[in-house]
Amino acid sequence: MGKTREFDVLVIGGGVVGSALCHFLERYTNISSIGLIEKGKELGEVNSSPDSNSQTVHFGDIETNYGLEKAKHVKNAGDMIVSYLDRYDSDSSLHRKTYKLLLGVGDNEVALLEKRYEDFKATYPKLRKLYRDDIAKLEPNIVKDRDPNENIVALYSDDGYAVDYKKLADSFVGNFLNSNKRTELFFETKVSKIYKKDSLTIAETNNGSFSAKVVVVTSGPYSLYFAHKMDIGKDLAILPVAGSFYKSKNLLNGKVYTVQIDGIPFAAIHGDPNVNDPTETRFGPTAKMLPLFERHRYNTFFDFITSAIVSIKGIFACLKIILQMHFFWFAIENVLYDFPIIGKLLFMKNIKKIVPSARLKDISYGKNLGGVRPQVVDLNTGKIFLGEIKLFGDKIIFNVTPSPGATNCLKNASGDVVKVVEMLGEGFTFNKELFDKEFKS
Ligand SMILES: Cc1cc2nc3c(=O)[nH]c(=O)nc-3n(C[C@H](O)[C@H](O)[C@H](O)COP(=O)(O)OP(=O)(O)OC[C@H]3O[C@@H](n4cnc5c(N)ncnc54)[C@H](O)[C@@H]3O)c2cc1C
Numbered sequence: 029m030g031k032t033r034e035f036d037v038l039v040i041g042g043g044v045v046g047s048a049l050c051h052f053l054e055r056y057t058n059i060s061s062i063g064l065i066e067k068g069k070e071l072g073e074v075n076s077s078p079d080s081n082s083q084t085v086h087f088g089d090i091e092t093n094y095g096l097e098k099a100k101h102v103k104n105a106g107d108m109i110v111s112y113l114d115r116y117d118s119d120s121s122l123h124r125k126t127y128k129l130l131l132g133v134g135d136n137e138v139a140l141l142e143k144r145y146e147d148f149k150a151t152y153p154k155l156r157k158l159y160r161d162d163i164a165k166l167e168p169n170i171v172k173d174r175d176p177n178e179n180i181v182a183l184y185s186d187d188g189y190a191v192d193y194k195k196l197a198d199s200f201v202g203n204f205l206n207s208n209k210r211t212e213l214f215f216e217t218k219v220s221k222i223y224k225k226d227s228l229t230i231a232e233t234n235n236g237s238f239s240a241k242v243v244v245v246t247s248g249p250y251s252l253y254f255a256h257k258m259d260i261g262k263d264l265a266i267l268p269v270a271g272s273f274y275k276s277k278n279l280l281n282g283k284v285y286t287v288q289i290d291g292i293p294f295a296a297i298h299g300d301p302n303v304n305d306p307t308e309t310r311f312g313p314t315a316k317m318l319p320l321f322e323r324h325r326y327n328t329f330f331d332f333i334t335s336a337i338v339s340i341k342g343i344f345a346c347l348k349i350i351l352q353m354h355f356f357w358f359a360i361e362n363v364l365y366d367f368p369i370i371g372k373l374l375f376m377k378n379i380k381k382i383v384p385s386a387r388l389k390d391i392s393y394g395k396n397l398g399g400v401r402p403q404v405v406d407l408n409t410g411k412i413f414l415g416e417i418k419l420f421g422d423k424i425i426f427n428v429t430p431s432p433g434a435t436n437c438l439k440n441a442s443g444d445v446v447k448v449v450e451m452l453g454e455g456f457t458f459n460k461e462l463f464d465k466e467f468k469s
Pocket of ligand 1: 065068071313399401
């Protein structure tokens, strides 16, 4: 047995959420030793990878799955990302500014968007309403070949941001203004067990043991997996919901969102220019249940089958979800989207809603694109939680982060950093003045 490495704080999981926390711990506290443990070779290779997600900073204005109250919360999180980008990414190496549209098609959706505009305009003063001719100036393909009698409207904002969240994670741990870097990174270090020993928390890994006064687990679905091993959050389970994408070239110029399908808790299919190649638009993500904790990593199947969703209670909860939300056909259709030929044929209707002139040859399936949303389910009520979940144990925090978890990374870190300092106790401080100056001005 090698010697145990000791830290004040250990962060387990180096996606954008864990990296954001390390940035805040370094910049706004006096904590002298911070360890970040990541099982991959680099930061942000799982859901934070640009291949896994839609690369969007959500603000809540054009996402019809958010009502006004939830939208305000999301806006606050999105504004924090923008503050960071303004300060550290003046050459746009992490992000690309774009505009965004929420497209309403048909009388019902047009009425819904007219109302949304009235309800949201005070909170989002930059939101504008566009009709057919103005939409055509920005996005000619939305109007081309569309039935002239079909009613359309769009809510428009020039506050669209596409972000490479993997690069953002790299920037969080590499880009500190204070030169005495206090975070030590451990790659290819996979945590197998977390337990308490006296007042410390121990993480066992393939790379030796680590101990810390406070631990924050930011390992996506594995956060709940480890919480369960410590008898925390036993009423909750992970329902992995994969999202796939189709790709096209030169169909759209900006982000184009569509209206939410009633009763379905995931964002409706949207078109987003790839942050690293804006001539490519990705349409998606789809939403299909998948027995994997991480996409395309088939060994995670074994962790899935031993998790709480694969139990009598878990299976009942899933059935309840499917029945509650008229989910059944939606679920079947989303499974089919990943099939060759039939998937593309079925998916075309989503693209044609946005680009009526699109042809089959214009799109291709995004092989190896798409991640898995770790949706949290309440095993007792069969309720699916729509956003992130945070659980607390004795000097340990667990973050489970489905969408919009990447947008929320700094907002989440701003809560965790205060909690970590509080858990560490005497002698540890959070520099609220500096934080407020940088994020609230
Ligand atoms: C299809 C799709 C589209 C999305 N679109 C958006 C979007 O447009 N905007 C948005 O804000 N959000 C979006 N999201 C959500 C967003 O991608 C995630 O919320 C975010 O990336 C979560 O970051 P994370 O750091 O918690 O997780 P991850 O990036 O998955 O990081 C978790 C890390 O933990 C590590 N880990 C796991 N287990 C261990 C272990 N045992 N030991 C050591 N390390 C471990 C993993 O290797 C991984 O690097 C989308 C998600 C999906 C699936």
